[in-house]
Amino acid sequence: MPAQESPAGDSRSVMVRGFQVIGVAIRSEPWIFTAAVLASALYGGMTVGASWALGWATDNALLPAFRDGRTAAGTLTAAALLIVGTAVLKAAGIMGRRILAGILQYRMQAHSRRAVTRQYLRLPLAWHHRHPTGQLLSNANSDVEAAWAPLAPLPMAVGVIVMLVTAAVAIVLVDPILAVVGFLIFPAVAVLNLVYQRRLSPLAMRAQQLRAEVSEIAHESFDGALVIKTLGREDAEAARFQARADALRDANIAVGRVRGLFDPLLEALPTLGVLAVLLVGSVRLESGGVAAGDLIQVAYLFTLLSFPIRALGWVLAELPRSVVGWTRVQDVLSATGSMEYGSRNPEGTGPARIDVEGAGYGYVPGAPVLRDVTFTIAPGRTVAIVGQTGSGKSTLTQLLARLIDPDTGVVRLDGADMRTLAKGAVSASVALVPQQTFLFDDSVRDNIALGLDVPDERIWEALRLAQADGFVSGLQAGLDTHVGERGATLSGGQRQRIALARALVRRPRLLILDDATSSVDAQVEKRILHGLRDGAGDSTVIVVAYRMATIALADEVVYLEQGVVADHGPHERLLDRCRGYRDLVTAYEREEAERAALEADEDEDEDEEIVA
Amino acid sequence: MTAATEETDTTETAADRTAPGLRAAERTALETFRHGVRLSPEFRRGLAGTLVLAVLATLGKVIVPVAVQQVIDRGLRGDVPDIPFIRNAVVLCALAVLLTALCGYLMNVRLYRSTESGLATLRGKGFRHVHDLSVLSQNSERRGALVSRVTGDVDQISAFMQWGGMVVIVACGQLLVATTLMAVYSWQLTLIVWGCFLPVIIALPRFQKLVAGAYIRVRERAGEMLAAVSESVVGSAVIRAHATEDRTAERIDRAVDAQRAAQTRAQKIVGFTFPITELVAAVAIALVVVAGVVLGVGGSISAGRLIAFLFLITLFISPLQTATEVLNEAQNAIAGWRRILGVLDTPADVADPVDGSTLPRGPISVTFEDVGFAYPGGPPVLREVSVDIPPRTRVAVVGETGSGKTTFAKLLTRLMDPSSGRILVDGVDLRRVRFSSLRERVVMVPQDGFLFDASLEDNVRFGRPSATRADVERALTELGLADWLEGLPAGLDTPVGQRGESLSAGERQLVALARAYLADPDLLLLDEATSAVDPATEVRLARALEGVTRGRTAVSIAHRLSTAQAADEVLVFQHGRIVQRGPHSVLVAEPGVYADLYASWTAGVTS
Known part of the structure; x- marks a missing residue:
């Protein structure tokens, strides 16, 4: 679990904050980080070592042989072993660096993903209402990825620093004058690369943003394909998409222009360095400052170092994106407003008693939905x-x-303020079947039990009550059938009945159905409601309903009008005394009556005409 | 019927879903590439120039070895270095380096411009074609796959074209130039170098397969992780209602850990294979030093050439190190290309007719002649349907779930074509009517009124883009929705959220209805368009619609029979056939399906 970092002040630069993020990773995985850096240092040291081995071979085996016209088997073997030996160590360093850097990065990703999703599960529903689904998904996915992206090249970058220091020492030892060339070229490569990444990163971020927008348009447009088709708006949609696709094209070309400029430059700079080494080295050779082997060693070092040195730029380039990702992840992790729980358990054991006293609620401040x-x-x-x-x-x-x-x-359950009840106490007594059903990508059994330890008989009993036993036993693997993501393999009505069984299997003391049978056939709905009423002795039942058949089953009605309880009482009494209620539930009847009256009028008219 | 499409979906296996019923192009990699390039002619624009620049840029790689060789063999041959020669050689080489860098820049810019332009075209073509596909090919299970055709798949091609493709060309050129130069210096040493690297080159495809397999698993696990996380977000209400937080957390942890394990495994494979070329290069260098010294003593190679040779070996390392990655990308790019070409190859089975007729506006009549329909591979869902809808009639379609009502609607709006028989509007076969004309005259309001993530006003205006704010307001008022609009926090400017989720299901239907009404069609088809609206509002809407659709032809599919009572004619569907037809007053009096439906409905309405 990454340590909670207080959000950095605006005055501090992105780079500083970026290094703080890296610091979090180092603190939480110190051993892996150390091992990765050591492996990378080995790689760095051995890269310099390889050039030294070649220089040694040139000076001690190669050139003397050409000069004297004979081979010395001993030094030649030593040179070959030296070259292969340094390469073996270098390869080990690369292997360790890559694997350990990966482990470091993936562990941190996993830590953050767990922490973020724990938070999703902990935060109250009100918080979820305020945050769009897409945002929460990208918090757990791409933001986490971005936050820890610098960890992949980080050990390499640390290794490169080791490499540069070793190389600097090696070159200074060979010849201080040649070293001056190196001290000019290497910082120039590093600075050029930093400028490159600084120029590139906003362009790359813009391209990434546009890629997301292109994808969003495609998603929305294909989701709304039916509407687009029925209104004949395909061309307009294609134009909307093409405009974004063209913007993405231009953004990618802009990225390409910067890449196209800097990549060849970064390659040319060390090459120019080698040429400078050859020129300066020859002059030094003339004055006897260096040997020919030294020259070769330094030149070779330049070709070896030119690429790894860019790793410094990669880390620095990832930092701004990392900071953005980290900040977003932190926003989730530092979100407050969890539900408070007490320690009491509800007193009742039979059907629950509910008291609502002066309750108000609003999703947006100043616009209450309930008053x-x-x-x-x-x-x-x-x-x-x-x-x-x-x-x-x-x-x-x-x-x-x-x-x-x-x-x-x-809101009181059995007389106790729900906020004073222990965690899990309310859900143990109350089961809500929401309007929008949600099924997990799991078997039918697990979707109903949801971790509750119940025998199959009870699951079947719940399915029977929900009028779902028929189709479930017809499924290929019965209770073990996997329903697919969000229950995609089932129809809307089937999903609703599974959700209903999920509530019933818990034998709740209070059962709440929020228009939970809207996708179910009228006949099936009737059977469900009758079944519920027959078994209703065990629980208090609350149903949200429009249909008269449903309302008729209720002992009493709570009638809401714009967030206020306009009336409460038995259906017949409300019909008598509450005009709004009467208008709502008898709308069809009145419609029919008026129509009948109208037709009667017309008939009368016709009759009159005939009479006339 | 939606039930019917859902049934066909359930028979699909997971494998079917990853390769959606879109035509899978059976092409070889080369054919795919050729076909792809044909579809995006921008790729070929200026290709010759780009290739020449690529060759020039590649030549820059051998400047250093040649310079080293020249300096050692000619500049340092005597006891005293030949400084003027070395200076000239170095300056010449420096100029060459700058020139090749310039070539590299120009090559990159041209490459990006041509590939990105080509891919933008391909995206646009793919997107447009998806909208041309029939509702069958567009069904919801496949939508995610379709989206990735025009996004991720194209991105993969783009990544390969700009990086991998050039790396292949440059790497091949680099190996070729290096080998040629090496052969000029010494053929014996060239054989030694190739003898060392050839096994690596042969083994590369094997490594690549291993690496590719590992990354496929990483992507699969990443998908599962995302699905698990999305359950915790989308299912947040259910999770809280049943206190299954711990169980959900466990599921997420499992998915997160599985992804981490797959990532680590892939990284290990890459970690082990990546340094192999380093080792081989070192062995090659050691062998060349030993053999070179022996050859040099024999007088067949100079010291400068031998050292230049050692520099040339480094040119072998980077192409081989990136080769597995490039091969991966090449494979992904070809696969991506194949998939998007597969979309483009899928015929739009319900196509806009060439030289179709444009029908004049005005009262519209519809005729079904012996129409039958079956979903591909499924039983018939509509049989021998013959019906005449004269202009200005109001028709209600009723029947149980699965009786064929929605199929009837989809055929009438030509979202699908009948398997047998034909449908005529104003006497013209639907298949011969220009889409632009048909969509203007016939508009359907589906049950699930999809809204776009924009303001309420923009969503209503979607029906008629030229409409002013006043037009939108008038449409809502005429439908009797002025009160509802007033109650919204920001009125017409209220944002509806993604897919309209900030509104309730009933409110979404109101917007969808207003949108279709604003489009001002000659035939308005309502497919349970007010099913989630409360009774009072629905009755008010029905009245308003009665008024505003006067003079138009109207077809409504309804589960509430109040709609049927108001219709001129009722069509009763059962098992895909029309079993009864006539006005409500007649049908209700005779025993049959309609009377039963009506009885159970009235029982529900009145207690």
Whole structure:
């Protein structure tokens, strides 16, 4: 688990914050980091060693042989062994560096992903409502990746620093004058690469952003394909997409222009360095400052160092993106507002009693969805919540299941404020079947049990009550059938019945159905509701409903109007005294009556005509 | 019927889904490449010039070995270095380096420009073609795959064309130039070097397979990880309602750890194979030193040439080290290309007719002549449907779930073509009517009114892009939705969220209805378009619609029979056939499907 870093102040530069992020990784995996750096140092040292071996071979085996016209077997073997030996160590260094750097990076990713998703599970539903799904997914995915991206080239960069120091010492030992060439070229490569990455990174980020936008348009457009087709808007959509695709093209070309410029330059610089070494070295050779082998060694070193030195730039280039990713991850990790729990358990054992007192709730401050809601539901009652589209019914069910806490007022279960109950106590007593069903990519059995240890008989019993036993036993593997991502292999009505069985198997003391049978055939719905009413002695039931058949099964009705309880009582009484309620639930009947009256009028008219 | 499409989906295996029923192009890699280049002519634009520049840029790689050789053999031959010669040689070489760098720059810029332009074209073509595909090929299970055709798959081609492709060309050129120069210096030593590297080159495809397999697993695990994480986000209400946080956390942990294990494994494979070329190069250098000295003593090679040879060996390392990566990218690019070409090859089975007719606006009539329909490989869902809808009639379509109502609607709007029989509008076969004309005259409001992530106003205007804000407002008012609009926090400017998720299901339907109404079609088809709206609002809407659709032809599919009562004619579907037809007052009086449906509906409405 990465240590919680306080968000850095704006005044501090991105680089400093970037190094702080790296510091977090080093602190949480110190051993792996150390091992990776050691392996990389071995690689760095041996890269310089390889050039030294070649120089030694040139001076001691190669040139003397050409000068004297005879071979010395001993020195020649030594030279060959030296060259191969340094290469073996270098290869070991590369291997260790790569593998350990990978392990470091992947471990940190896994740490962060666990931490972020734990937080998703811990934070209250209200927090989820405020954050779009896509954002939360990218927090756990691409932001985590970005945050730890510098870790991949990091050990290499540290190794390169070792390499540079060793090389500097080696060159100074050979000849201080030649060293001056190196001290000019290597910093120039490093600075050029840094300039390169600085220029590149905003362009690359823009390209990345556009790539995401292109993908978003494609997603939305294909999701809305039916609407686009039925309204004949394909060409307009294609134009909308092409505009973004062209912007992406231009952004990629801009990236290409910078890459195209700097890549050849970065390659040319060390080559020019080698040429300079040859010129300066020849002059030094003339004055006797160096031997020919030294010259070869330094020149070879330049060709070897020119590429790895860029690793410094890679790390620095990843830092801004890393800081952005890390900050986003931290925003999730530092989010507060978890649900408070007490230590009490609800007193009741039979059907639950519910008291709502002055409860209010709003998703956005200043725009309450529910206001001063007060009512009581006695144990064992079946209550219908009725109201217009957008009157706050679903929000109310979430309050009753304590998915959210009221901004004002209190919701009591068996007389106890839900906030004082122990963690898990409410969900053990209350089961909510939401409007939008959600199934896990798992078997039917696991989707119903959800970790609860129940025998198959009880699962079948719940399925029977939910009128789902028929189709489940018809599935290929019965209870073991996998339902696919979000239950994609089932129809909407089947998904709803599985969700219902999931609630019923828990034998809740309070069962809340939020329009939970909307995708189910009217006939099947009727059977479900009758089954529930027959078994309703065990639990209090709350249903959100429009259909008269459903309302008729309820003992009493809570009628909501724009977030306020407009009336509460038995259906017949509300029909009598509450105009809004009457208008809503009898809309079809009145419609029919009026139509009948209209037709009667017309008939009368016709009759009159005939009479006339 | 949606139920029917869902059924066909369930029979699909996971493998089918990764290779969606889009035509899989059976082409070799080379054919794929050729076909791809044909579709994006931009790739070939200025290719010859780019290749010449690439060759020149590659030649720059041998400047250092040649310079070293020249300096040692000619500049340092005497006891005293020949400084003027060395200076001239170095200056000449420096100029050559700058020139090749310039060539490299020009090559890169040209390459990026031509490939990106070609790929933007390919994306656009792919996207447009997806919208031409019929609703069958577009079904929801395949949408994710279709999106990645025009995004990720194209990106893979792009990555290869700009980096991998050039690396291949430059690496081959580099090996060729180095080998030629080495052969000029000494053929014996050249044989030794190739003798060392040949086994590596032969073994490379094997490594590549190993690495590719490991990365495929990484991607699969990454997908599973993302799916597990998304469950915790999308299913947040269910997880809290049933207190299954711990269980969900375990599932996520398993997926996260599986991904980490796959990543680590892939990294290990790369870590072991990557340094092999370093080792081989060192062995080659050692052998060349030994053999070179022996040859040199025999007088067949100079010291300068031998040392230049050692520098040339380094040219072998980088191409071989990147080769596995390049091979991976090449494979991904070809696969990506194959997939997007597969989309383009999938015929738009419901196509806009060439030289189709444009129908004049005005009252519209529809005729079904003995129409039958079956989903591919499925049983018939619609049989022998013959019906006449005269202009200005109001038709209600009723029936149980799965009886063929939605199929009827999809055929009437030509989202699909009938398997048998034909459908005529104003006496013209639907298949011969220009799409632009058909979509203007016939508009359907589906049950799930998809909204775009924009303001309410923009969503309604989607029906008629030229509409002003006042037009949008008028449309909503005419539908009796002014009160509802007033209650929204920002009125017409209210953002509806992704897929309209900031609105309730019922409100989404209201917007979708207003959108279709604004489009002002001659025939309006409602497919359970108000199913999630509360009764009072629905009745109000139905009244408003009755008023505004007067003079138009209207077809509504309804599960609430109040709609049927208001219709001129009711079509009753059962098992894919029309079993009853006529006005409500007649049908309700005779025993049959309609009377049963009506009885169970009234039982639900009145207690």
